[in-house]
Amino acid sequence: MQAVVNWGILGAAKFAREHMGPAIHAAKGARLAALATSSEDKASGFKAFCPDLKVHLSYDDLLADPGIDAVYIPLPNHLHVEWVKKAVAAGKHVLCEKPIAMKAEEIDELIALRDASGLLVAEAYMIVHHPQWQRARELVQTGAIGELMHVDGFFTYDNRADTANIRNRPETGGGAIPDIGVYTYGSARFVTGQEPERVTAQITRENGVDVVSHVQAQFPSFTYAATVSMRMFPRQEMTFHGTEGIVRLTAPFNANVYSQAEIVVDQPGMAKRIERFPGLNHYVLQVENFGRSLREGAAYPCPLEFSRGTQAMIDMIFAAE
Template identity: 55%
Template sequence: MEPVNWGILGASNFAAHRMGPALHAARGSRLAALATSSAEKAAPFAAFAPGLKLHESYAALLADPEIEAVYIPLPNTLHVEWGIRALEAGKHVLIEKPLAMTAAEITPLIAARDRAGKCAAEAYMIVHHPQWQLVRRWLDEGRIGRLKHADVAFTFDNPDPANIRNRADVGGGSIPDIGVYAYSSVRFAARAEPVTLQAKIRRENGVDTFTQVWGDMAGPGGPFSFAALTSTRLFPRQEVTFQGETGRITLSAPFNAGVFGEGQVSLHGFSTTETHRFPGVNQYVLQVEAFVAHIREDVPFAWTLEDARKGQAMIDMVRAGEI
């Protein structure tokens, strides 16, 4: 079977150090082209992808008949536009999160996917990591009894005003950057959706840098309380806890497993603790391999555009619930 030839729109840092290598390392996948006018920015990609073809524009890459799938790590405000263009060019497309700035913006992308008959998804890599699949299974099995509460913390310190995460004009802020993980990780694991949410938000130069969210969610087991903290102005922290009637589940590196720390999930009972560790797991590679299986074998993908739209709807609720 021929590998899927990937192209990347733009030479972002994240693409150079995380997703680009994953596209090239994944089974059945090859990074074949990059759209950038900067030879300097292209150099890190060429180092791990020999023979990489360079295009000076995004449109030129989309017109390349050798490229079957496109990864889009552009600024948040450009994701939908170029996702639609890629689909209209006959490419499968994997788009970096957050997919859009509002849930309503994702509807035209879904329509474009359906018209093109191609695969399109948000690059929500955590759902492909076995630690999150294990947590979902434990919750499905009722291993902690009825879920009563979930709380999440995801913070890091990034005060650089020039950094894209601190620019309002391109959709920066802690909510779109890491709130997408803090909120939808609970949605995914508990198969739940928000019911009511309130938020306290602090901003700098039009960008949220500290957000506390609290409220109620509901899943198959009924309602439960929810709390989340995201910030781009605090010491790095990643923690998720699901607390039930008979136990709790904790994740110590829930979002950047392998970077922030080793992926580790623990199930705490009244007198026992069961811990599973996941050394060496690359969730970006797993995500690409799952997308290739989706293209080649029509294997269901764990995170659809419809899932992403519901996740963005929760972000919309957070902003609407500001007090």
């Protein structure tokens, strides 16, 4: 693999235009080379920051482009598996938006394809690339708060007015749990290294998609609770509560957008320590780690096996509904 990874994006999604496109453009060792979209007009927002962008008018044309090394897939959820498979068949490395699949067993197929092809295939689960999450894992696993007893999380926003949004449509794999539940569930797994043994769930649906969920789970050595919603005032927080302290992340999922990334550590004697992580962009870090894995063979922070574990927990939650 050459020093610079040439990237293509399948689809002119708003998220790709506002976040991942600029991140690929800004990342060291990466070049945003091409975009596949049905209209040149849809590419204008990308060309504003990447003027030399090559535009393909179909996804297949981009996949056939020999100048593209890796593709980023921000398509609606129900299309992820199909286009990951097509990209691998075309010999491209793949970074696909979460959830990379709608069922855990579908990820088994992708793992098999990855292994057979020798290509890097991964879910765009950006938070584990941010040092606040690596630090949270270190604090919890080294006993900084004693024995971990309970984890709880919140991730909410309100998009009820945006009825055309793919998150509000069942036919596109919508719902709050596939969109943001992956963060409250997966981050607990990432920090603790444990998997849920059983779950209970109370889920409210509108138009066939989950819009509010309250999930409780028993992990091997701690209890867990999370609220996820597309119908509540915005809130983000993850808390790891031990026998000798608390680790709390105040902007766990949208650092620098929701708020500055901070870890607040409460310890005995009313001691409080705040660790701040200003200015870091987890999307850029994600792209750089992807390229590092390709060039140097470094372990990728979010392999498909990890993504499968989060999807397995989501499957458990829907089964418990």
